[in-house]
Every structure is written in C-alpha cells, then in structure tokens.
Amino acid sequence: MLDNLPSPYYGKFGGMFVPEILVPALEQLETCFLGAINDDAFNDEFYAMLKTYAGRETPLTLCQNISPNPKVKIYLKREDLLHGGAHKTNQVIGQCLLAKRMGKQRLIAETGAGQHGVAMAIVGARMGLDVTIYMGAKDVERQQQNVFRMRLMGARVIAVDSGSGTLKDAINEAMRDWSASYEHTHYVLGTAAGPHPFPLIVKHFQTVIGREAKQQVLAVEGRLPDALYACVGGGSNAIGLFADFIDEPDVSLIGVEPAGKGLDISGQHGATLGTGSNGILHGAITKIMQNDDGQISKSHSISAGLDYPGVGPEHAFLQDSGRVTYTSVTDQEALDAFHLLSRHEGIIPALESAHAVAQALKDAQQRPDGSILLVNLSGRGDKDLAQVMKHSEKEAH
C-alpha cells in the first residue's frame, strides 16, 4: 500500500512542512483522495455535478477583434462561464465530495479575490455543509461584492487582520483553525499550493480544463495550439490548463505572474517565480518572495487572486525543468487587456485572467502567421468592476 503512494515532491519542491498535529489530517485526505479517484461512483458523482450543476463543459471562444495580427488566432477557454464565475468551482466540488466521503461536515477555506470563497459558499449551500471563509482584511475591502455573495449563500466570512491582510494571511489563519478542528473539519485549500497532497488534489480536479480545451481545439483546428497562456497566483488554473499538454513538446506553456507596479520595486509585485528564491511557505518547499532573513515579503497585485508571495511547488519544478516559461505583466497592462476584451469582444475578464490575455496579446505580435494561441480565461470580471471604476476615476483626474 505504502509503495503506491504518490510522491509528495516535484523534484526538490513540495513536501509536507506543517506542524506534526496536522500530518494525520493530510494523510487521511491523501488516502481518501486515492480511494475516491479509483471509485467509479465518486467519479460519476463528480462529473455529474460538474455538468448539471456547474455547467461544464465550458466553451472555447475564438476572439474576433483583439488579435494584433489577424493571422494569429487567439482562443479563450471560458472558465468565466462556469457557475461561480471562475475555474475555482471545479476543484471545490471535488474537495467537498472528499469531505463528505471523510464524514467531515464543516469546511474552512481561505480566499483572495473571493472566487474560491464564493465557490465554497455555492457548493456548501448545495451540499448542506457548514462553511467558514478566511479572507484578508484588505481583500474584504476590495472584493466587497464577493463577500456579500458568500454571506448570501450562508458562508461565514472572517476578515483576517494579521500580517499583510491578504491571501497569505488568510491561509495562515485557516491552517490555525484546522490545527484544532481537523477531526470534524476539512480545509479546502483553494489553489495548487500548500502541503502535499493539496497540489496533487487541486491539479487532479482542475485538469478537466485542459482536457476539454485540447479536444475542443482539435475539433475546430485539427491540430494542437502553439502556445497556452494562464495567469499564476498559486497556480491552479494554470496547472489545470497545462497538465494535459505537458507531454506535448510542440506546445509552449506560458504562466503569467503579476508584475504589479514593476518588478524592480520590492513589495510592489507578486512575481514569485520571476524574482523569488527557494524557501518554505504554507507547507511546501517552493519559490517564495523573502528577504535575507527568511521573512516572507509583502506582495502586490491589482488582482487580489494573484497577490501572493508563494506559488505551487509543481510550478517551481516546471520552471526549473524549463518546460513552462513564466513571464509577468504589470497592473496597467492587465487593466488595458481588461478594457480591450470588454470593449471589443464583449467579455469582461477577471483582472487575474486579464494578465494572461495581456501576455497573449503581446506575443501575438511576434508569432508567425497561422499561429494559434489559447488563453485560460479563468474568471469573469464582475467582482472587479468597483475597483476598475475607482481606477478609471483616478485616471480621469
């Protein structure tokens, strides 16, 4: 049995660096997960819920107006149309089913942009589970609509004041809760980061994005795309899109991090892979943003969902191996892409996803005629309207 356990490591990254008290809960989760994914009844329930409740499959949309070179095609994988408004719902359904399987009635989670929290509130309401969401105080402020959404659906939202008041601190607080409550509570980590087995589980349930996209693009183009684009916060939408293409050497994989106000200004971006170094944060060896003393740095991004000084360990590995290229775009470039996509395609993207769009637009200028680019439009931008409005007002003055 033990021999069949998946490795907790991706090269030198990953692992389970948590207080001893939490190890049994993580090992129980691992065992449950491995049993579940080999159980037809579990898989049937998962896919049925994705289809009939969450609205899969999501479409693949060819952009008609925004490509800077009309001979370079840009496709969008429309996770923005998933119930809840972002890709997060995919793996929340998976993990909530795991919680049910473990007999755990109470769920806790962190959220940054609020999308993971909203997905939790949705699935919790549907499945009759008790949901508590930890959210950085700064994020509560900039994502008020999502806070209201969560509360509407019965979730308890707790603002976390400690540290930088963002995603990283919300994760800390959720881990603290879990270290006392693990017997009856499941912690649904919202991205492909954290201690083993979370990166593995989140990837497994998000792989549906890339699997569908592959079939869809093959169906319309008869060939694979030349490059895939996804924004990278903790890395769940990116790994979900990339997973089924990693063994396709002709497909370039590009992860896009938030360059915030500029990579050269410390504390003003969230480009962990671009500027970070090896360290341990939230249970895994990975790339992190830290100072010389090993203190975790503050990050910044206009998009709360990318505002994180760590990243999933598999991305650190994929960067090291060279299989995935990680780039970054600034707040302003993301905003420009947000406006462009809204104005010329009639699609309002999440600010997170706008980062991936911005990078694809830049690359489209350089790509040879006939290229096909595919962008994961990980979420819709309704949650960002207040913030973009505020930004536009500032610009106008």
Added chain:
Amino acid sequence: MATINTGNKNRYDKLFNDLTERNEVAFIPFITLGFPNKDQCLKLIRQMVKAGADALELGFPYSDPIADGPIIQKANIMALNAGISRDDCFDILATIRAEFPNLPIGLLLYANLVYGTGLDETYERAKNVGVDSILIADAPLREISTFKDAATRHTIQQVLILPPDANHEKRQAIANLSEGYLYLLSRSGITGTETRAGIPTRDLIKELTTLNSAPLVLGFGIKTPTDVAAARSAGVAGVISGSAVIEQILLQLEKGNDINVSKFIQAMKRAAKRPNRMAR
C-alpha cells in the same frame, strides 16, 4: 568566541539529572527574541533566569507563525516592527550564553527561517553562539531528515514535537529521534492561553519512558502554577510556558509599567518544585 563553544556538551542531560535528584521538574519560559525590543528582551531574559527559569526556549520573530495564536503573533510583530533582524537574534543569544554558561538554550523556529536562509549556515551560527537545541514548528517527523542531518553535522540537538493523539508508530519514532528533550504537545491547536493545557496520561508517559525517550517537556496552554503542578504530578520532566509569559509582558507594557516577570516566573517555578495538593 571559542570559550562559548567549549561549554557544557550536554546541558540538558545535566539539568534533568540535577532536577530529578532534587525531585523538581524544569520550568522553561518561551519568549520571542527581540520582543518587545532588543534591550528589553535581554533584560527580560536575565530576569527570568534569575527568577528560576531552568532553561530557555527562544524564538526568532517570523512573519508567518502558523502554529501561534494571537499573543505570540503579537510578540513576533512587535519584534519585527522594532527592526529585529536575524543578526540581532544571534547577538542576543551570544550575550545570554556568555552570561549563563550552563543554561540550556533551545531555539523554536519556523522552517523557512532555517531553510530559506541556508540550512547549514543557520545550524552553524546557532552552534557558534552556544545554542543547545533546535525545534522547528513546521517540520514534522516525515520531513525531519533534512533538518536532523544538518543538526548532526553541527552537533545541535534536534527536538521533535509529539502530538497527544499520535499513533504508536509515531510515538516510537519520535521518542527515538528527539534529542535533548521531547516536546510533548499538551493539546491540539495553536499556542495561546485561551485553551488550557491537556495533561498527558500516565500510560503515555510510561510508554515513552519505556521507549527510552529523552526527558518529556509539556507545552501549549501552560498558564498558571496549577497547570505546572498538574503536569508535574502527571510525571513529565518539565514544562514550557510561552503565551502566558508574553501575556504578562503585554499587559505591563499596556499599562506603561516597568516590565517585570520575576514574580510570575517564581510562582511557576515554585509549582515545579513541590507537589500541589490542589492538582491531585
């Protein structure tokens, strides 16, 4: 510097032997290095040792202390806001070691403070300032080899934490590995004074003793002399009290008083010395 290194090779052994002879258990206060600032921290440590602390457990302030509750989080933040660096921490340690050559000194760190800055560098510097043991709050048994190997290379004693609900296999492994002492977790959850300490069962203590464990030191939620006495009657070799100590200091700071923890430490140590009828 060299004189610091050649101190007592095994200060914990000597301490626990002496205490057993005197029928006492160890009272070990925890404080965050540099809290509330460098000078006051030194002053507090001196007070604690003079008031009867048998050993010290010291933490480096950290930005993301996931095993700590609000009180120790606050100490971390205040130290960091006071500009305390890693160098400051090692400075304080060197000073303390020079003043108290026989006092066992343990560090309680988070994994990134060790790993992110260079594993060997951290253990080597700790050794050079006379640290006896290192415990890493977020390095469980299954990940310990990385740290344990570095500890061995630099002759630092690696302490492991044993949760109260660990299975037999884990109890055995941790009893085998933990050096200097074994940190027995009194309860689940994070550090803090809101949830009181759980007292280990006689069976657990007997089992760990049979397994030849290093001396058992109970921590998490040890707040009052009554807690110390209860732990003592249960048969542990020592107790660690952190949040309660820091809570006292925070209260005094709030009132604008001169900080003085001597009375508190004395009361806790008294309970570590003799059986407390109330706790029976």
